[in-house]
Amino acid sequence: MENKDREILRLLKTDGEKAMEIIYSDYYNYLCHATYKILNDSVTTEDIVQDVLMEIWKKREILDITISLKAYMRRASINKALNHLRGKRMQFEDDDKYTETFVDSDDSHQKLEFNEFSDMINGSIESLPEKCRMVFSMSRFESMTYQEIASALDISIKTVENQISKALKILRKDLSDYKMKGNSIKIS
Amino acid sequence: MKQFDNMVLIHKHLTGQLSSEEKQAYEAWLLDNENQSNVEEISQVWSKTAAYEPTSFEPNATAAYHKFKNSIEKESAPSTKVIRLHPLRWVARIAAGLVFVISALFLFQSDLINGDKYEAPIVASSILQHGLSDGSNVVLAENASLEVDNRFGEQTRKVKLEGKAFFDIQRNESLPFIIKMGKSELEVLGTSFNVNVVGQISTVEVKSGVVEVRAKTKTEKLTVGQKAVVNFEKDEIELNKTEQSAFNWTKSVLSVESVSVVQLFDELEKYYNVNIELNPNVDQSCTLTSPLAGNSSIDQIFDVLKETYDLIYEKQSNDRYEIKFLSCK
Incomplete structure (x- = not known):
């Protein structure tokens, strides 16, 4: 201590x-x-x-x-x-159904315009859909396992997987869009 | 072969959660060069997100500290006002023969641990029903002792218990009801439960609602049908099931003696969940003793009363009675 x-x-x-x-x-x-x-x-x-x-x-x-x-x-x-x-007692089931179309169509996720990489990452996380951001954050910032997240939210591991997958797809897309604009990502 | 979500496989790889089957699938999938670039991208996302700091939220530590300070100052403000134990119907209903309140020589007793002050303890010489000013009811078992915080109902709803009691707490979201059981605590918003405090070991059995019990550092939330044995010294909370019969002991409190007509019929109404109307011909100055027993029906009670007193009543429906005449002369 x-x-x-x-x-x-x-x-x-x-x-x-x-x-x-x-x-x-x-x-x-x-x-x-x-x-x-x-x-x-x-x-x-x-x-x-x-x-x-x-x-x-x-x-x-x-x-x-x-x-x-x-x-x-x-x-x-x-x-x-x-x-x-x-x-x-949040309902995740409906989200699960639309996981694929949601990311692919990219019409629900807020388009982000950032100059600084750190701003892009912050904005991208904050604009994730609520439940998706929550599950991602539990994994990323609290190092919770799939099982722990599922128990904490009283949802299935499959639902946790769907949300993690969705979060990573969205974040990757934002990162890729950012890079396509010729931005550097050297900022640590 | 089982299908895996590649994104999940990458994430599990990054967080060290791959099972052996998943690891095999991941390594096979990774043989493709294009997939490797996927992994690199996701790894980069994962690594960069570690630095995330909320941008849209700026907590105000100074304001929060002032809020905290205000609330502890309010709690510790000296109060000279003695909140009388409320003369509610419940209190009025207490059968005189059952009540023995020790009026201690001192008015207040300090709780050295946290500075709380309590009114003189109420000690039950036999089962005693007691109403609190917030509308909550307590049934104290023989020899149980209850102390009520002298700010009860205004800034706090705190009581101290020794021995066994049943609590039926009036719900109040903004003022949780706290029972100090030795050094451990119990907190509820509105619910009913048994508590038995013997030294530093307390047993809690929940009849309805949710009850939070706290030992030194441990906290547990109990729901209906759960029982907890809290050992403060060992910082242990042991959970078990409780039986519905655990609450039967409170029923004998209804063996009332020497109460007024109104008190008696109020008690009967509540106990049997019926409506009893008193006709103007009823002599309300009577003092009655009712042979109430846990297993008797309301009709049996009326039969006994009819034999004991000069009583005329009419059963209008299964849950509706009218007392047409009553005299005890």
Whole structure:
């Protein structure tokens, strides 16, 4: 565990408010970004992160964290986000039917015009269809397996495969369009 | 041979999820040079997307911190107001013979852990039904003790329990109902369940709705028919099934004694889910004792009442009765 985490955990027990001030200033944005990548909903994201931090506050006297505090809070936020999604019981079946035509016809995906490569990648991910982006993000940013994504969203592995495949096809197409315009992709 | 989605195969290759069958298919597919360029493109997409940062969302950490600070300040604001245990119908219904409230010498008891303050504990000398100011009901088993946060219903819905109780919680999305069970906690929005707190071990059995139980770091959500044994010290939550009969113990609370006419018939209405109308000829000053038992029908109850008191009633339908005359002189 980092020294900073140790200090925050010590402060939580001795000067809780100071500890929370540090947590908010140093970790709030990080937690929101991680959660937003899954939810794509700023209001729910901030509510969830607030809930997580409020729980830290309430349990500050008895909190016993052995992993990094940052990792603990990120895991708690993502878990809450996944619970939220599971509660929404989204229907993926209709999406599955149109996976192929959707990408091939390319009439539903927003056309992107970007000068910077990083903007192109960001825009391309953000304009993925909601469920497709969500499944892709779970794999890309939370390293969740097909099985884990299927369980988290209460959908079949086949549906996860369809969504991953769709996401990659769309992203590849955007990348290819970007390159065709003679743009460089050396930006890391 | 099984057909694979090439895009999924590439993704599984990149994320180390290929099964041996998929690996074979992937390697065979890769022999084609054109496919190799596909892999390169997708690998590039995968690699570049790692740097994604949301562009359309800028969280405001300062505002969030102020919001947090406001909410903890509200929670810790000293309150001199004593919220009286609400004189609801439920309270009024409590049979005097069953009630024994220990009015402790102190009005408040501090919870050293989080600064919460509670009203004097209500200790049941035998089964006791108790109404809370938010419309929730609690049935306390013999020797159970309930403490109600002195800000209950306004900023919080928090109670502390020792012993066994059945809760029927009035739903309130914005103010979760929290039961402190030793050091562990339980949180609900609106539901009914049994709780039994013995030291640091609490047992929760859900009759309806969803109940969230928390140990040190672990949290579990229980649904109808589930039972959890929470061991705070060991940070363990053990899940099991519960029986419907687990809630039968609360029924004996309806063995009311020495209650008013209105209280008695209110109780009967609720228990048997019937409508009982009182005619003006009913002497409402009577104090009655009803021989209520869990298995008796409403008609059997009326029969006993008729023999005990000067009672005339009419059964208008299966769920509708009129008390035409009642006198206890």
